[in-house]
Amino acid sequence: MRSSQVSQLPNQEQSMQAQRRSLSALWRQSREARAAYLFVLPVFVLFVVFRFGPAIASLVLSFADYEIGGNITFIGLDNYRQLVDDSVFWQSVRVTVVYTAMVMPLTTITALSLALLLTRSLRGVGLFRALFFLPYITSTVMAAIIWLWIYSPTDSGLLNAVVGIADIGPIGWLQDQATVLPALAIMSTWKGFGYSMMIFVAGLLAIPEMYHEAAQIDGATWWQRFTQITLPLLKPIIFFVLVIETIASFQVFDAVYVMTSGGPARGSFTLVYMLYTQGFQYFNFGYASAIGIFLFVAILIIAMIQRRLVGRSES
Amino acid sequence: MISQEGSRSAISSDRTYATRRLGVRRLAGSTLSYLVLVNVSIATLIPFVSMVMLSVSPPGALDLPNLIPSSFTLEHFHNILANASLVRWTTNSLIYSVTSVVLALLLASLAGYAFAKKRFWGRDVMFWSFIAMIMIPAQVTIVPLFILIAEAGGIDTYWGLILPTLANAQAVFLMRQFIMGISDELIDAAKLDGASEFRVYWQIILPLTIPVLATLGIFIFLFHWNDFFWPLLVAQSDETRTLTVGLSTMQARAPSTGFIMAGAAFSFIPNLVIFIALQRYIAQGIALTGFR
Numbered sequence: 241m242r243s244s245q246v247s248q249l250p251n252q253e254q255s256m257q258a259q260r261r262s263l264s265a266l267w268r269q270s271r272e273a274r275a276a277y278l279f280v281l282p283v284f285v286l287f288v289v290f291r292f293g294p295a296i297a298s299l300v301l302s303f304a305d306y307e308i309g310g311n312i313t314f315i316g317l318d319n320y321r322q323l324v325d326d327s328v329f330w331q332s333v334r335v336t337v338v339y340t341a342m343v344m345p346l347t348t349i350t351a352l353s354l355a356l357l358l359t360r361s362l363r364g365v366g367l368f369r370a371l372f373f374l375p376y377i378t379s380t381v382m383a384a385i386i387w388l389w390i391y392s393p394t395d396s397g398l399l400n401a402v403v404g405i406a407d408i409g410p411i412g413w414l415q416d417q418a419t420v421l422p423a424l425a426i427m428s429t430w431k432g433f434g435y436s437m438m439i440f441v442a443g444l445l446a447i448p449e450m451y452h453e454a455a456q457i458d459g460a461t462w463w464q465r466f467t468q469i470t471l472p473l474l475k476p477i478i479f480f481v482l483v484i485e486t487i488a489s490f491q492v493f494d495a496v497y498v499m500t501s502g503g504p505a506r507g508s509f510t511l512v513y514m515l516y517t518q519g520f521q522y523f524n525f526g527y528a529s530a531i532g533i534f535l536f537v538a539i540l541i542i543a544m545i546q547r548r549l550v551g552r553s554e555s
Numbered sequence: 556m557i558s559q560e561g562s563r564s565a566i567s568s569d570r571t572y573a574t575r576r577l578g579v580r581r582l583a584g585s586t587l588s589y590l591v592l593v594n595v596s597i598a599t600l601i602p603f604v605s606m607v608m609l610s611v612s613p614p615g616a617l618d619l620p621n622l623i624p625s626s627f628t629l630e631h632f633h634n635i636l637a638n639a640s641l642v643r644w645t646t647n648s649l650i651y652s653v654t655s656v657v658l659a660l661l662l663a664s665l666a667g668y669a670f671a672k673k674r675f676w677g678r679d680v681m682f683w684s685f686i687a688m689i690m691i692p693a694q695v696t697i698v699p700l701f702i703l704i705a706e707a708g709g710i711d712t713y714w715g716l717i718l719p720t721l722a723n724a725q726a727v728f729l730m731r732q733f734i735m736g737i738s739d740e741l742i743d744a745a746k747l748d749g750a751s752e753f754r755v756y757w758q759i760i761l762p763l764t765i766p767v768l769a770t771l772g773i774f775i776f777l778f779h780w781n782d783f784f785w786p787l788l789v790a791q792s793d794e795t796r797t798l799t800v801g802l803s804t805m806q807a808r809a810p811s812t813g814f815i816m817a818g819a820a821f822s823f824i825p826n827l828v829i830f831i832a833l834q835r836y837i838a839q840g841i842a843l844t845g846f847r
Binding site: 430 | 595673684812815837
């Protein structure tokens with residue numbers, strides 16, 4: 241198109257040259273574009289097949305009944321209707337929310353407090369940072385195996401040996417409805433706080449020293465500096481950590497699978513564990529997909545609420 | 556007017572008092588800080604110490620709650636290493652992790668280079684729709700993904716295990732961000748010298764991205780080595796089962812505590828090696844990118 245425009249110019253000689261130049265530029269550009277497409281192609285195909293496809297299929301499946309082999313029957317909103325009437329589903333929602341309500345503040349407060357300590361000019365700070373991060377890189381299965389022993393219901397477990405000193409127990413930490421979620425939450429906090437701590441450390445180190453110095457000269461106390469300088473400047477980081485921690489706790493599965501199988505009496509029956517039983521034990525793929533969609537929407541809404549809350553207190 | 560002399564001395568005595576008070580408070584503050592840090596360190600380490608102590612002591616030989624064994628044995632580790640299934644699972648985990656790292660880095664850096672340095676139709680739409688997929692948790696799409704792999708005959712195969720994990724939006728994003736910082740002149744110079752597009756990628760871009768490749772590689776390795784849900788679904792037989800899934804089946808069969816702890820400790824060796832050798836990259840990676 242461009243070359244035909246060029247050829248309409250009066251001077252033949254010039255136009256020929258321009259044409260050649262623009263053609264070669266075009267050729268180079270198209271060669272570059274072709275290379276670019278080739279470079280992106282493998283990732284593009286993988287995304288279409290393993291991300292976009294399943295994301296759409298998940299939505300479609302939630303309106304259907306599906307059997308392995310390709311038998312699909314569309315049943316409209318039946319899966320969702322069933323979900324609303326399913327007391328097991330509401331139990332799993334309750335368990336997930338309660339668990340998240342424990343893990344999220346526990347992790348965030350632990351991580352922020354330690355990050356505050358670890359950004360002071362103390363000796364050996366690097367060593368502590370590394371140490372606190374160690375649980376984060378363990379596999380949940382390994383952590384679960386260790387904590388199963390710590391929480392074991394007899395005196396041969398660590399926790400009961402400890403409380404046994406005060407003549408308490410032995411308590412079935414994972415066998416009791418009242419203690420199973422706190423027990424899981426403490427394990428998750430142990431495993432996860434190092435990550436958020438690192439994020440906070442990075443955020444705190446990014447706050448310019450001079451703000452604190454200026455406030456100190458003006459006679460601000462530590463608490464005033466914390467609430468009026470550190471917290472406001474850290475707000476985006478806090479938002480990020482809250483969202484990340486909420487999403488992670490909403491998706492808890494590995495620990496539940498290894499440690500409690502959702503028990504006792506569905507006392508730790510989380511949403512994703514329910515999704516697993518429905519999808520991969522009973523092969524109710526449509527129903528499991530509806531749970532997945534619910535999970536996605538719930539996470540989205542919580543992230544938006546958190547954004548609103550953190551954003552509002554800023555003004 | 557008050558004499559300048561007097562007011563100055565008042566200020567300076569005020570200051571020495573303040574600095575002395577500050578010094579005392581700082582000392583008290585740092586002592587308290589250390590106290591907290593040491594206590595949290597102990598709490599952090601107790602599970603690890605428990606695991607190690609249990610794995611090297613005979614049944615019932617561990618004094619609780621002191622965690623001091625009355626005798627020592629390597630029997631549990633001997634049993635673990637003599638367990639053929641466990642060796643198989645370890646091999647599978649290594650295949651799963653290493654293959655994924657190599658392929659994911661290769662594909663993500665190729666795409667990241669194109670997204671960062673080339674103009675082509677649909678580039679931005681494509682890139683941002685990849686990134687948007689980070690918002691969708693893996694569990695949401697796991698049912699259709701499983702069906703897809705099952706229908707394609709991918710259950711109990713390495714490709715069924717590995718292929719779906721290669722669509723890694725975070726990796727593509729990081730590679731693009733990093734490559735955008737590489738100067739165009741370098742690329743243009745190589746092209747003027749007649750280097751092919753692939754050669755520019757292979758000999759200019761890739762060597763310059765080694766720091767980010769290292770960080771990303773560590774995270775991808777640890778993710779796969781620790782991964783559980785997807786391998787649980789896809790790798791069902793001993794032939795392809797990974798170490799995490801294998802350990803969980805072992806745990807479910809009520810093994811002796813020493814034996815399963817030795818298994819857990821054994822599974823932690825790569826994590827620990829990476830942690831000690833490459834700690835700097837991990838810290839940098841999180842601080843810079845929030846990569847999880």
